[in-house]
Amino acid sequence: MLCDFCHEREASIFLEQLTNNGQRRKINICMECALERGISSDPKSIESSIGELFKELAIITKRLQRDNNRLCPVCGISIGEIRNTGRVGCPECYSIFKDDIRKYLYSKNVKGMYTGSMPARLSNMHSVLNDRMILQDKLNAAVEKEDYEKAAMYRDYLKALENKSVADGEADE
Numbered sequence: 015m016l017c018d019f020c021h022e023r024e025a026s027i028f029l030e031q032l033t034n035n036g037q038r039r040k041i042n043i044c045m046e047c048a049l050e051r052g053i054s055s056d057p058k059s060i061e062s063s064i065g066e067l068f069k070e071l072a073i074i075t076k077r078l079q080r081d082n083n084r085l086c087p088v089c090g091i092s093i094g095e096i097r098n099t100g101r102v103g104c105p106e107c108y109s110i111f112k113d114d115i116r117k118y119l120y121s122k123n124v125k126g127m128y129t130g131s132m133p134a135r136l137s138n139m140h141s142v143l144n145d146r147m148i149l150q151d152k153l154n155a156a157v158e159k160e161d162y163e164k165a166a167m168y169r170d171y172l173k174a175l176e177n178k179s180v181a182d183g184e185a186d187e
Contacts (some may be wrong), residue, residue: 027044097114
């Protein structure tokens with residue numbers, strides 16, 4: 015379980031407060047955040063520091079609720095809804111909520127780049143776009159090395175790719 019304060023490290027201290035009306039409030043905190051907030055093993059100082067801890071957590075919770083209400087200007091989905099469902103509303107959500115989505119995936123132990131399969135209808139578009147980028151890089155490298163024969167060959171390949179429609183929906187067979 016991640017720390018409620020830094021959202022980065024594993025929590026090692028777990029506190030639960032029972033209010034007068036029977037409500038329970040839980041705090042999960044890592045050792046570094048506990049030390050920053052004055053929680054020590056001294057029983058005389060722990061009571062006052064825990065009270066301050068719950069006040070600080072209330073402030074953080076309000077800020078998180080405000081952040082969860084941020085909306086994508088394109089599709090109108092909130093980052094809170096993305097966290098709850100695990101689904102974005104449109105492709106723009108990935109760029110608008112990039113940092114939030116990365117933190118969410120990291121908290122779910124999803125790390126690194128996506129290495130799965132691509133839908134068949136998009137595989138052609140993906141390969142053509144990748145081919146363009148790769149050929150452009152090779153063309154630039156050949157020009158830098160002054161290998162103009164290879165550069166001309168890469169230029170011709172790029173022109174051939176430019177004439178081919180990328181998003182026609184048809185797969186080459």
